[in-house]
Amino acid sequence: MPKISLIIPLYNAEKYLWPCLNSVAAQTFQDFEVLCVNDESTDRTEEIVKSFQEHDHRFRLVNQKNGGCSVARNHGIKEAKAPYIALLDQDDMLHPQALEVLYYLIQKGNYDVAEFTNKTVPDNFSLQNPPLYRLEDIKYQIYQNPFNFYFKNKRGGSVLVWNRLYKKDAIAGIEFPPGIQPAEDTIFSLKVMFHTMSLIHTDTQLLYYRDSSTSVMNRGITDKYIKSHADAGKVLSDYFLKSSRVKNKKEKDILQRYITRFIFKSVVSQPLRRLNNSQTRKASLTKAREYAVQLYQEKALQPHLLGARKTIACHLFFKGYDKLAKVFL
Numbered sequence: 001m002p003k004i005s006l007i008i009p010l011y012n013a014e015k016y017l018w019p020c021l022n023s024v025a026a027q028t029f030q031d032f033e034v035l036c037v038n039d040e041s042t043d044r045t046e047e048i049v050k051s052f053q054e055h056d057h058r059f060r061l062v063n064q065k066n067g068g069c070s071v072a073r074n075h076g077i078k079e080a081k082a083p084y085i086a087l088l089d090q091d092d093m094l095h096p097q098a099l100e101v102l103y104y105l106i107q108k109g110n111y112d113v114a115e116f117t118n119k120t121v122p123d124n125f126s127l128q129n130p131p132l133y134r135l136e137d138i139k140y141q142i143y144q145n146p147f148n149f150y151f152k153n154k155r156g157g158s159v160l161v162w163n164r165l166y167k168k169d170a171i172a173g174i175e176f177p178p179g180i181q182p183a184e185d186t187i188f189s190l191k192v193m194f195h196t197m198s199l200i201h202t203d204t205q206l207l208y209y210r211d212s213s214t215s216v217m218n219r220g221i222t223d224k225y226i227k228s229h230a231d232a233g234k235v236l237s238d239y240f241l242k243s244s245r246v247k248n249k250k251e252k253d254i255l256q257r258y259i260t261r262f263i264f265k266s267v268v269s270q271p272l273r274r275l276n277n278s279q280t281r282k283a284s285l286t287k288a289r290e291y292a293v294q295l296y297q298e299k300a301l302q303p304h305l306l307g308a309r310k311t312i313a314c315h316l317f318f319k320g321y322d323k324l325a326k327v328f329l
Contacts, residue, residue, distance in 0.1 A: 002058070004032040004099055004165065006086045007076030009069045010049070011039040013090035016210065017048045023093035023127055023208075025056060029100035032086075034059045035076040040066035070176035070184045073161075077175075080168065087162045091210045092118075093127050098206040102165035104135045105200045112170035112196035113146060118163050118207040125210060133204065140202040149201070150193040151254050155261065159189040163207055170196050182225060183232035186262065190236065190255075194246075221270045223284050229266035230291035233259060237300030256302060263301045264310060267292045268317055272326045285322060293318050 006024060010017070024034055036049045038061060052059040064075055077085060084106065088094065098116070106114035143149035150157040174191045176184045193199075236259045239245070246252045271288040274281065295301040296318065303314035309328045316325035 002031055002033040002082045004029070004084045004086055004103060005076075005080030005082040005168075006032055006034045006088060006099070007037065007073060007080065008034065008088045008090060009037050009039060009072030009076065010041060010045050010090050011066075011069070011072075012041045012043045012045060014041075014044040014048060016091035016212070017045060019093055019127065020088070020090055021048070021052050021059070023096070024088070025052065025059075026096050027094065027099045028097050029103055030058075032058060032099060033081060035062055035079055036060065037062045037064060037072040037076045037079075039064060039068065039072045068178065069181050070178050073176045074178070077168075083168050085166045085168050085171070086164070088207075089162055091212050092162065093125075093208040093210070095130050095206040095208070097133055099165075101133065101135065101138060101202070101204060101206055105138070105140055105202060106165050106167070108200065109142065109198065111142070111198040111200045112167045113192065113199040114165040115158075115199060115201045116163050116206040117203050118160070118209045119205040120211050121208045123210060123212050125208060127208060138202055138204055140200050143199045143201065144197070146193045146196050146199040147251065149199055150190075151258070154254070154257070156190075156258050157193075159186040161185045161188055164192075166192065167196075177232070177235055180228050180231050180235070183229045183266070187232055187235055187239075190258075191239070194240070221274055223287065226267055226271055226284065226288050226291065230263070230288075230295065233263040233267065233295055233300050234298070236262070237295070237298065241300070257305050259300060260302045260305045263292070263295050264303070264306055264314065267295065267301075268314060268325075269310075269329055272313070272317065272322060272329060289317060289320070 036059060038046050038049065046061065049059065049061045053061055062075060062079055064072060073087065102114045102116065171192055174188065174195065176188050240255045246255060267288055271285050292301060303311040313325045313328035316328065
């Protein structure tokens, strides 16, 4: 049995897949498997994975019907054989010691999660001669309450899912939400931070995040972006606020503020900031308003937690006074 299962969801990934998989094959820690979950790609993705699979038994091609990134990740987690799970996106690259450092850290105290930081690189980045580390020199911090660690800043911590190594048993039952992308990472990360019992963190940069023009984050505030975040806001509210799983009042208050800010930013503020006179934008704003009003009625969005100006902006937005609402952002 491998010690780590690395899951890479793939959809039409051929542009960046060679450097991504090469960075995996070059890991100094070698006791792992790679589950390349092909989400019904129409380009050379499957062919590229097969070429790695032929020469390295650790690479496994897993084909599925097109279902999106969340379904692919969930599929990979279910197929994983190892006691530890790592995730990677198709256009990013690992530092050669990424898995070695993560495994070293998580084993130090049998922690639930090990976490590193990443370096943002340009679209044309090529991984050459990265700095190497002595494991004994890696600085780290240990947190026995990942929830408190995540909310040491009231706005919350990183929602990235590919900068962590997870103990599989510790995240059992936690899945990515099918049909939601972007914002699926926020849901998964928040559940992980709430349910796990320990985390070890290093500021060492062990992943190269490619700032690609085709990435979800660089596609702008699209209608899909707004709907996905509205759906995510409802999922978060239902899971944390409308259930009985959060017993601690302080934690519930923290989550309510976080979810309200999350919804306000993505469903009210960002759509308003791109307001102009085009009919397309007006139609998008009308749809965003429908989502926001529904979330307000369900008490997932609570404007009074945002301060006076943003509270006014919300209520003006609810009533259709978009230009005036924008003034109060």
